[in-house]
Amino acid sequence: MFSRRSAFAREPNALARATVHARARGQALIDLTLSNPTAAGLPYERERILRALADARALTHEPAPFGVEAAREAVAVELARDGLVVPADRVVLTASTSEAYAWAFQLLCDPGDAVMVPAPSYPLLEHLATLSGVRLVHYPLVYDGAWHVDAELLRRACSPDARAVVMVSPNNPTGSFTKTGELAAFAALGLPIISDEVFARYPAGDDPTRIRSALDTDRVLVLALSGLSKLAALPQLKLGWMAVGGPDVLVREALARLELIADSYLSVAAPVQHALPELLSATRSTTAALRHRIGENLGVLQRALAGSAVTPLHVEGGWYAVLRLPRTRSEESWVIELVERAGVLVQPGWFFDFPDEPYVVVSLLTPPAELEQGLGHLVQLVGRD
Ligand SMILES: Cc1ncc(COP(=O)(O)O)c(C=O)c1O
Structure with a gap:
């Protein structure tokens, strides 16, 4: 009766079960998996944000498939802050x-195609991808002190039914940015890039070899x-x-098709569209505080793990850090022991399809004092070199 695509595994995994049991026992856990910025104790200009959302223009329904003009213009202006020239009529708002x-997959793939x-x-x-009826084909990111896309491995991973290539820059959780040469390798596949x-x-620092955006290439649809x-x-x-x-010819065709997809949903609510220019400006202090926290946490990480058997991988940017643990236990037993014996919750590498183990991922959104305490417990459990 139900579709195969909605048949996701729902059984809680061993880590989820261990976490529930620990909490039921009343054990206090230090949560190093925080990914919700609104729960991270960051400063928000609350009144400005609320006032922006109360714009009276939101009382009128304006069925614009790609979003209201002023909001698309605000995105174009925001992209220009990063040096990207994108006319507002090439900006599509989504919820x-x-x-x-989902819209990108619907635009580029038929059911059964690969990305x-x-x-x-x-x-x-x-x-x-599964919900859009699309199959994933993985290409590896390789680590040798920094993360890279290997052009040869990328080419070899490309299957004949691949309709698009996704790049994530910086990537979650590795934090690696796409570099200029890597973007050329993506474009050389001749497939549309979903970036x-x-x-x-x-960014956690400067690097002139990084791209600003996949929009830096004009060889393929981006x-x-x-x-x-x-x-x-x-x-x-x-x-x-x-x-x-x-x-241009691909952009025009893509926009014409996307207009139909967007018009079928008209999913972006009016209040947030009208508020967009003010929201972008009102949150600059919040994101500056967040960047400051990430920088502080990278320092915490170096200090807390120095001389221990836990190796932090190089972080170029993003909200997460990857730690390599000793191979003396499997990844699963490490993360469960961390909950049960150290009272620390981290994400295991297998959530993210790491090619080997054991890796864990910690959030750099975590308040620094908590991160320091959690890493202290982790080092105590894992031991010193
Ligand atoms: C790489 C990446 N893309 C997209 C998102 C989600 O974005 P949105 O909330 O706009 O769907 C996340 C959220 O964690 C993410 O890590």
Whole structure:
């Protein structure tokens, strides 16, 4: 009676069960998995945000498939802050980046087609693809002190039924940005690029070899995705966008088809669209505080793990850090022991499709004192070199 695509595994995994049991025992856990910026104790200009959402223009329904003009213009102006020239008529508003992915898959793929995605990467890609009837083909990111896309491995991973390649820059959870040479390798596949750039405003340092956006190439169709969720630390307002770039003839065709997809849903609510210019401006202090916290947490990480058997991998940006643990236990037993014996909750590498183990992922959104305490417990459990 039900579709195969909705038949997701629902059994709680061993880590989820251990976490529930620990909490039921009354054990206090230090949560190093925080991904919700609104729960991270960051400063928000609350009154300004609320006032922006009360704009009287939201009382009128304006059925514009790609969003109201002023909001699309606000996105174009925001992209220009990063040096990207995208006319507002190439900006498509969506109700989150997740929806932008779904529309991109519907635009480019028929059921059963494949999309190339990085491994390790954002776990939701699997669900979003499955729900659109699309199969994922993984290309590896390789680590040698920094993360890279290997052009040869990328080419070899490309299957004949691949209709698009996804790049995530910086990637979740590795934090790696796409570099200029890597973008050329993606473009050389000749496939449209779906580029997830939600963390682009969170670099951990400068690097002239990084691209600003996949929109830097005009060789193939590019759908560059971002939104308020990360860029303005407002995931609850459900506003994302795609900026469409590449050869004019492909851009025109993509926009014509996307208009029909968007018109079928008209999913972005009026209040957030009218509020957008003010929201982008009102959250600059919040995201500055967040960047400051991430920087502080990278220092905490170095200090807390120095001389221990836990190795932090190089972080170029984003909201997460990856730690390599000793191979003396499996990843699953490490993360369960961390909950049960150290009272620390982390994400295991297998959530993100790491090619080997054991890795864990910690959030750099965590208040620094908590991160320091949690890492202290982790080091105590794992031991010193
Ligand atoms: C790589 C990546 N893309 C997209 C999103 C989600 O964006 P949105 O809330 O706009 O759907 C996330 C959220 O964690 C993410 O990590």
